[in-house]
Amino acid sequence: MKQSIVRRILVVISLLLLLxxxxxxxxxxxxxxxxxxxxxxxxxxxxxxxxVVEAFEAEHPNIKIDVxxxxxxxxGDLMNTAIGAGEGAPDIAYFWEAPxxxxxxxxxxxxxxxxxxxxxxxxxxxFNNWAVWNxxxxxxxxxxxxxFVMYNKDxxxxxxxxxxxxxxxxxxxxxxxxALTDPDKRRxxxxxxRGPFRAVWRNIGATKPYSDDSTTVEGYINGEDSVAxxxxxxxxxxxxxxxxxxxxEVLGTEGTGPVDLFIAGRLGMAxxxxxxxxxxxxxxxxxxxxxxxxxPGNERFVHAWALxxxxxxxxxxxxxxxxxxxxxxxxxxxxxxMEIGALMPSLPSVLExxxxxxxxxxxxxxxxxxxxxxxxxxxxxxxWRGAVxxxxxxxxxxxxxxxxxxxxxxxxxxxxxxxxxxxxDECVPRLGG
Amino acid sequence: MRTEPEQAPAALSIQxxxxxxxxxxxxxxxxxxxxxxxxMISLALLFMLPIFWMASTSLKxxxxxxxxxxxxxxxxxxxxNYAEAFGKYPLARYMLNSAILxxxxxxxxxxxVPIIAYGFAxxxxxxxxxxxxxxxxxxxxxxxIKLIPLFWLYQKLGLVDTYWPLILPAFxxxxxxxxxxxxxxxxxxxxxxDAARIDxxxxxxxxxxxxIPLSRPALTVVVxxxxxxxxxxxxxxxxxxxxxxxxxxxxxxxxxxGRYSVEWHLFMGATLVSIIPILVVYFFAQRHLIGGLASIGxxx
Numbered sequence: 001m002k003q004s005i006v007r008r009i010l011v012v013i014s015l016l017l018l019l020x021x022x023x024x025x026x027x028x029x030x031x032x033x034x035x036x037x038x039x040x041x042x043x044x045x046x047x048x049x050x051x052v053v054e055a056f057e058a059e060h061p062n063i064k065i066d067v068x069x070x071x072x073x074x075x076g077d078l079m080n081t082a083i084g085a086g087e088g089a090p091d092i093a094y095f096w097e098a099p100x101x102x103x104x105x106x107x108x109x110x111x112x113x114x115x116x117x118x119x120x121x122x123x124x125x126x127f128n129n130w131a132v133w134n135x136x137x138x139x140x141x142x143x144x145x146x147x148f149v150m151y152n153k154d155x156x157x158x159x160x161x162x163x164x165x166x167x168x169x170x171x172x173x174x175x176x177x178x179a180l181t182d183p184d185k186r187r188x189x190x191x192x193x194r195g196p197f198r199a200v201w202r203n204i205g206a207t208k209p210y211s212d213d214s215t216t217v218e219g220y221i222n223g224e225d226s227v228a229x230x231x232x233x234x235x236x237x238x239x240x241x242x243x244x245x246x247x248x249e250v251l252g253t254e255g256t257g258p259v260d261l262f263i264a265g266r267l268g269m270a271x272x273x274x275x276x277x278x279x280x281x282x283x284x285x286x287x288x289x290x291x292x293x294x295x296p297g298n299e300r301f302v303h304a305w306a307l308x309x310x311x312x313x314x315x316x317x318x319x320x321x322x323x324x325x326x327x328x329x330x331x332x333x334x335x336x337x338m339e340i341g342a343l344m345p346s347l348p349s350v351l352e353x354x355x356x357x358x359x360x361x362x363x364x365x366x367x368x369x370x371x372x373x374x375x376x377x378x379x380x381x382x383x384w385r386g387a388v389x390x391x392x393x394x395x396x397x398x399x400x401x402x403x404x405x406x407x408x409x410x411x412x413x414x415x416x417x418x419x420x421x422x423x424x425d426e427c428v429p430r431l432g433g
Numbered sequence: 434m435r436t437e438p439e440q441a442p443a444a445l446s447i448q449x450x451x452x453x454x455x456x457x458x459x460x461x462x463x464x465x466x467x468x469x470x471x472x473m474i475s476l477a478l479l480f481m482l483p484i485f486w487m488a489s490t491s492l493k494x495x496x497x498x499x500x501x502x503x504x505x506x507x508x509x510x511x512x513x514n515y516a517e518a519f520g521k522y523p524l525a526r527y528m529l530n531s532a533i534l535x536x537x538x539x540x541x542x543x544x545x546v547p548i549i550a551y552g553f554a555x556x557x558x559x560x561x562x563x564x565x566x567x568x569x570x571x572x573x574x575x576x577x578i579k580l581i582p583l584f585w586l587y588q589k590l591g592l593v594d595t596y597w598p599l600i601l602p603a604f605x606x607x608x609x610x611x612x613x614x615x616x617x618x619x620x621x622x623x624x625x626x627d628a629a630r631i632d633x634x635x636x637x638x639x640x641x642x643x644x645i646p647l648s649r650p651a652l653t654v655v656v657x658x659x660x661x662x663x664x665x666x667x668x669x670x671x672x673x674x675x676x677x678x679x680x681x682x683x684x685x686x687x688x689x690x691g692r693y694s695v696e697w698h699l700f701m702g703a704t705l706v707s708i709i710p711i712l713v714v715y716f717f718a719q720r721h722l723i724g725g726l727a728s729i730g731x732x733x
Contacts (some may be wrong), residue, residue: 041691046522046677071687074671077580080670085585088593186501251499259694264499275693283495 032320033064036328037078037090040069041341042278043143048340055336056327063320087314091321092328095139095310104138105311110322111137117330126346129375130306139310140329141346143337145273146304147199149173150361150367153286155180155187155268162327163288166367170200170232170293173269177241180268189241190269191248191258193233196396197384201229202301202374203294209388210420211273214381214428217421221392222413230409234399238406243267245400262287274365278342281361291371304372306346315420351433383427391423392416484705491515491702498621498697511698515706518699519690526678527685528707531664532598534681538663541603542610547648548615549606551640555626565615572608576668584672594675599666603659610655617651618644653721660714682707 009022036053040046046069070078076097082089083103095104111119119127119137126141149164156163161179164172177189179267193200200209205225210217220226236242243251243258251261261267263283264349271292272280280287296299309329313319327333334345338354344365345351356362378384395412396403404412485505490498492510519525553557557620587598621644629639645652667683672678686707687702715722 039692040688042694068675069677070671071684071690072692073687073690074667074684077668078671081580084581085588088584088588116520206733257693260495260499260697263496264501265496266499266501273693275691276523279495279694 031062031064032317033066034092034317034321034324035090036065036067036324037068037075038067039072039075039094041072041275043275043341044337044341045341047299048337048343050332051336051340053326055332056324059327060323063323065324081161089312089314091315091317092309092311092325093308094142095312096308098386101133101138103313104133104308105313105315105318105321106136106138107140107311107322108137108323110318110326114322114326117326120400121331121349122346123348123369125373125376126304126306129304129373129379130308140325141306142309142329142334143307144304144344144346144351144369145275145306146302146365146368147271147273147292148302148365149190149269149290150262150272150277150280151269151286151290152262152265152267154166155265155287159271161268161269164290164293166290167296168290168293169295170204171235173293174232174236174239174241177236177269178239181239181241185266187266187268188243188247188261189267190236191261191267191271192236192242192245193271194257195389196229196233196392198303198374199292199301200232200294201226203298204229204232205291205295206299208377209392210381210424211379212381214383217388217424218417221420222410222417227410230395230399230413231394231406234404234406234409237399237402241322271273274344277361277365281356281359289361289367291368300371301374302368304369304373304375382431383424386431387423387427388420391419436613484708487690487701487705490697491699491705493698494700495696514698515702518703519706521699522685522688522703523678524685524703524706527680527682530679531681531683532710534596534670535660535663537596537600538603539656539659541600542607542659543607543652545604545656546610546614547640547645549611550618551644553611553615554618555623555639555644556636568608570613572612580668580672587673592662593673594679596679598673599669600661607655607659611727613654613687614648614651617648622646637727650721653718657714657718657722661711 033059038044038049040049049067049069053067056065057063075094079089079093079095079097079100083100089103095101099329111117119131122131122141123144131137131139132142151164159180159182161176164176165427166428168176173190180189181187197207197209205228205243207225207229208220209225210220210227248258251258257272258267258270259272259274262270262272262276263280263285265285270276277289289299309325311318311325315321329346331345331347331350334343334347335350335353337343338345342352351366354362370428395416397410398412399409465471489505489507491514492507492512494509494511495508497504583598584593587593592598592601618645625643625647626639629643634642664681665683666681667687670681670684674684679696686700686703689696689703
């Protein structure tokens with residue numbers, strides 16, 4: 001009798017356990033939805049985005065991706081609103097603005113535990129400068145971008161000028177630009193830089209606007225190398241071989257570079273990027289690529305960037321979000337975007353399979369990827385973009401508008417030391433050195 | 434005293450002088466007309482220039498767009514640009530979405546604005562002037578400031594990624610339209626209200642039988658302005674909509690502005706098509722619109 005009761009109890013318990021396991025199993029199989037905000041672009045068009053979602057969901061049936069595809073011009077407003085509201089931000093998005101960084105999830109542990117992906121899979125400088133913030137891994141670098149000089153071979157041939165080579169100097173640039181300029185055809189030889197202390201500045205003399213420890217402006221912004229770089233800019237503007245700021249404002253494209261003027265054959269050379277390179281190739285422009293000019297013997301710098309693909313710190317599903325992030329910004333996702341769109345992946349192992357890898361322009365682009373990035377210093381000195389650049393903008397504007405003489409460059413820069421130092425001193429406690 | 438034959442030449446001379454001066458006046462008036470028309474035609478052509486550039490660009494290849502000298506009429510028009518633009522993004526769907534939003538907002542405006550304006554114009558109630566000022570003061574608040582609280586609110590209500598955040602506000606009255614309509618209703622003689630009241634009409638009857646029919650110019654302004662504002666609205670749709678197929682045309686056009694370049698030839702083609710509904714509405718409503726604005730300006 002007793003045995004029978006015990007047996008019955010055991011049967012009931014077994015049944016209950018079975019029920020619990022089956023219910024638990026059903027709950028575990030309930031798919032998790034990850035929200036993802038992204039942009040449709042030539043590099044990563046809508047079909048490529050859909051293909052990434054489809055491929056990921058096929059591999060991970062327990063994770064659903066709710067994707068929002070938006071226009072570039074809409075993205076910043078939407079992210080600012082969602083982050084400002086404190087809720088409604090996506091699990092995964094590009095967190096490219098510095099103020100958004102504190103809202104990213106630290107994925108250092110996830111990446112270290114990942115058997116299929118590591119930081120070594122990416123271009124080292126791109127990973128260090130765009131995925132790491134305050135010694136934390138806050139995202140994965142999606143795609144690579146870099147500036148270089150594109151030259152229109154037809155314009156060079158017509159003017160009888162030799163194509164530039166990688167060992168050219170900033171002063172060669174001015175001379176070539178002058179030789180290509182033809183006012184009758186409304187054609188300029190080359191464009192102007194879009195800001196100080198980018199590649200040419202660093203290439204002239206490793207120039208920095210202030211000391212590495214973010215304490216001193218004197219001797220940097222007005223130092224010998226800086227004066228040489230600003231004087232080079234003065235010479236370029238004075239040559240008349242470049243469009244004026246007004247020309248660029250009217251005829252330029254979205255502030256990223258005068259690619260339309262270049263495509264139209266009205267600019268012999270232009271400092272553009274790999275996105276523009278694809279645009280020019282699609283427009284069947286006969287062009288070549290060289291790194292930005294530098295001074296022989298000096299280290300060569302490149303102005304480069306990546307899109308920081310990150311997880312929102314407020315996500316309720318960090319593990320599933322990482323699963324998707326590592327797929328999208330990992331080899332599979334970037335390969336899909338490269339094959340369907342025109343993405344330049346940030347993983348060398350994928351980039352080497354680029355469909356147009358044999359083209360001269362692509363080889364030229366590869367040549368600039370390994371130079372030291374200006375972002376190396378910029379990323380660790382947020383006060384440059386955050387405050388000091390505004391304090392020194394007078395020199396830039398005065399030269400761009402032709403308002404000062406060549407021998408006034410030094411005095412103009414001397415006059416900026418005090419406001420720049422004040423801006424730096426105010427900023428460092430706020431944003432760090 | 435002058436004789437008859439002496440008077441006749443003088444009268445004839447005066448008549449001739451009068452005729453000459455009348456002819457001179459006619460010539461001057463005609464010349465004035467010619468000048469005015471020439472000026473107006475010149476200005477019209479000048480204002481049409483951007484639209485002409487848009488049409489011209491929409492038929493060019495990318496390398497021709499900024500070429501010098503500019504080619505106003507492309508030698509080989511690329512009609513395929515239109516097909517490419519509409520094939521690349523679901524622009525027809527986006528135009529339909531815009532039309533839905535426009536119609537819903539117009540209905541909202543036509544329902545709410547007359548009722549609220551009628552209240553302010555015809556009734557006395559506590560704090561009426563303070564409430565009117567409060568309503569007017571909301572016009573001074575920049576739209577961007579309201580975005581985060583609105584986003585938070587609609588997120589809490591579960592209305593993000595629906596059309597409700599873009600439609601609901603219209604049903605609570607736009608302060609600018611309420612102000613316009615209130616001023617307009619104040620110009621309608623109260624005697625008409627009294628006559629209707631004697632005939633047995635209540636407040637609602639007066640509104641729908643007297644005020645609204647007489648407010649057609651002001652209501653036209655509400656309709657046309659709502660149409661243009663909602664059709665062109667970009668910021669709110671990008672904040673509240675998520676679904677690829679639910680965007681309005683204003684957002685759809687922005688897809689042609691990429692991270693590094695603008696597909697001008699496709700962008701201009703799509704934009705040209707997208708402004709056709711606005712031109713059509715303006716064409717049919719311009720008389721009422723100008724009349725409506727003028728009457729509000731004079732009588733208000």
